Amino acid sequence: MEAVTVPAGEVVAGSVLHAGRLITQIENGRPQARPVLRALAPYCGRAQLVGVTGPPGAGKSTLAAALIRHLRGQGRTVGVIAVDPSSPFTGGALLGDRDRMAEAAGGDPGVFIRSVASRGASGGLAAAVNDTVDVMDAMGKDVVLIETVGVGQGEFDIARIAHTVVLVLVPGYGDALQAMKAGITEIADVVAVNKGDAPGADQTAKDLAAQGFERTGPDGAERWKVPVLTVSALRGEGVAELAAAVDEHHAFTGATAWRAAAERARGRSRFTAFVADRLRGELLKAAEETLGDTRPADPYGAAEAYVGALLNAHRTLSADIPGTEQK
Amino acid sequence: MSGEHIKVLLAKKKIDVHGRGSKLIARELRDAGMEVVYFRFGVVAEIAEAALQENADVVAVSVMTSGQLQIARDLIPALKERGMTQVLVIMGGIIPEVDFEPLRALGVHRSFPPGLPGGVVAEYIRENVGKASLV
Numbered sequence: 442m443e444a445v446t447v448p449a450g451e452v453v454a455g456s457v458l459h460a461g462r463l464i465t466q467i468e469n470g471r472p473q474a475r476p477v478l479r480a481l482a483p484y485c486g487r488a489q490l491v492g493v494t495g496p497p498g499a500g501k502s503t504l505a506a507a508l509i510r511h512l513r514g515q516g517r518t519v520g521v522i523a524v525d526p527s528s529p530f531t532g533g534a535l536l537g538d539r540d541r542m543a544e545a546a547g548g549d550p551g552v553f554i555r556s557v558a559s560r561g562a563s564g565g566l567a568a569a570v571n572d573t574v575d576v577m578d579a580m581g582k583d584v585v586l587i588e589t590v591g592v593g594q595g596e597f598d599i600a601r602i603a604h605t606v607v608l609v610l611v612p613g614y615g616d617a618l619q620a621m622k623a624g625i626t627e628i629a630d631v632v633a634v635n636k637g638d639a640p641g642a643d644q645t646a647k648d649l650a651a652q653g654f655e656r657t658g659p660d661g662a663e664r665w666k667v668p669v670l671t672v673s674a675l676r677g678e679g680v681a682e683l684a685a686a687v688d689e690h691h692a693f694t695g696a697t698a699w700r701a702a703a704e705r706a707r708g709r710s711r712f713t714a715f716v717a718d719r720l721r722g723e724l725l726k727a728a729e730e731t732l733g734d735t736r737p738a739d740p741y742g743a744a745e746a747y748v749g750a751l752l753n754a755h756r757t758l759s760a761d762i763p764g765t766e767q768k
Numbered sequence: 769m770s771g772e773h774i775k776v777l778l779a780k781k782k783i784d785v786h787g788r789g790s791k792l793i794a795r796e797l798r799d800a801g802m803e804v805v806y807f808r809f810g811v812v813a814e815i816a817e818a819a820l821q822e823n824a825d826v827v828a829v830s831v832m833t834s835g836q837l838q839i840a841r842d843l844i845p846a847l848k849e850r851g852m853t854q855v856l857v858i859m860g861g862i863i864p865e866v867d868f869e870p871l872r873a874l875g876v877h878r879s880f881p882p883g884l885p886g887g888v889v890a891e892y893i894r895e896n897v898g899k900a901s902l903v
Contacts, residue, residue, distance in 0.1 A: 457817075457820050457821055457850075458820055458850060458851045458852070461820055461821055461822065461823035462823050464823065465775070465823045469772045527803075528798065528799075531798065531799050531800070531801045532773060532801045533773070533797065533798035533799055533800060533801045533802050533803065533804070534773075534798060534802075534803045534804065535794055535795070535798045535804050535806060536803060536804060536805045536806065537806050537807075539805055539806075539807045539818060539822075540806055540807040540808055543807050543808065543809070543814060543818070546817075547810070547814060548811070548813050548814050548817050553821055554818075554821055555821055555822065556803075556805045556822060558773065558803045560773075
């Protein structure tokens with residue numbers, strides 16, 4: 442629970458002890474983590490980021506385990522960030538994803554699995570997962586898998602960190618309308634119908650494929666046809682094909698304007714998250730202190746005036762935000 | 769992110785098919801506000817590696833089919849080797865009380881018999897986490 446500054450060099454050298462501690466500091470929002478993350482930045486940007494999302498019980502962890510085994514077979518090192526929900530009542534969490542993946546990892550130094558509790562805060566969680574991705578990236582992991590429960594906006598924010606989002610569905614999930622209303626068709630780059638060994642899997646895959654899901658690139662030019670694959674994570678069937686589809690999507694976005702746009706968006710959202718975090722913590726606290734014991738007669742008006750004054754101060758501060766690249 | 773939570777790695781032997789005890793403890797600790805990583809291990813090195821990756825504050829091992837002394841003999845050095853010298857190590861399950869002292873001598877901070885009233889383990893963890901060292 443102590444919060445000493447973690448040596449960045451040790452993390453880059455692959456020390457799991459130091460990386461593990463740094464991730465805890467990130468989760469706890471410790472300021473000690475900030476300079477370390479900055480020091481790691483030059484070593485980031487090499488890992489392939491793959492999101493695995495889908496409804497509870499779809500077999501995401503088991504599928505992730507199968508993917509880990511496949512990637513290791515190709516000689517690629519893997520980092521895994523497995524997010525499970527915290528109890529909104531006690532704040533506690535039961536993190537069970539590692540159990541499903543332990544077999545695939547089994548003491549293999551090429552695999553680093555970290556279980557993360559959602560802790561209820563969606564925006565904060567996305568920022569923490571972003572930073573944890575950087576830690577694993579800087580450690581030199583070739584692929585970072587991000588596994589989340591695909592329900593709710595906050596989870597989608599996390600999935601968007603990934604270069605490729607694999608949506609895991611199961612037979613009997615519901616018809617295509619169900620998939621569309623959940624908003625998931627807008628985030629999936631590859632759809633995997635898991636439990637391919639169960640009855641109805643082929644029909645489900647066929648139904649989904651018939652929808653002809655497509656993703657449109659940032660400039661509206663390139664289109665990506667979302668492949669729908671049937672897999673059985675349990676039996677290891679279709680896993681190689683799924684991994685190939687993920688790599689194909691990664692190569693496709695890398696060769697087009699998609700990746701650059703995604704990286705820009707990620708950079709922007711991280712900037713916003715950092716700023717929001719510090720403003721909430723520090724600026725708001727300062728404002729409250731200034732307020733002291735006084736009670737504004739018109740809280741709404743006072744807040745409006747305060748924010749107006751802040752925005753004015755921002756305008757006079759500078760035309761550009763320091764440290765950003767010019768277009 | 770909201771607050772800090774005690775992170776517990778709760779490991780159960782894969783060969784122990786009865787998981788009721790370990791699941792009960794997992795739930796108790798979760799309800800006490802802790803973040804519990806539940807997993808089944810084959811060999812002891814897997815516990816140490818998982819504790820390292822998760823940066824666990826507590827390593828809890830559930831044992832039903834004996835072997836606790838050998839687990840402790842392997843686990844404590846494996847944790848120390850990896851630099852996890854501040855972690856709190858506890859055991860529980862079907863462990864005869866005559867083993868409690870030998871387990872302590874091997875470095876296990878505390879062992880718990882079955883049938884304790886709810887909350888005992890969580891309370892012990894809360895009072896001792898962060899203060900332990902592996903000698």
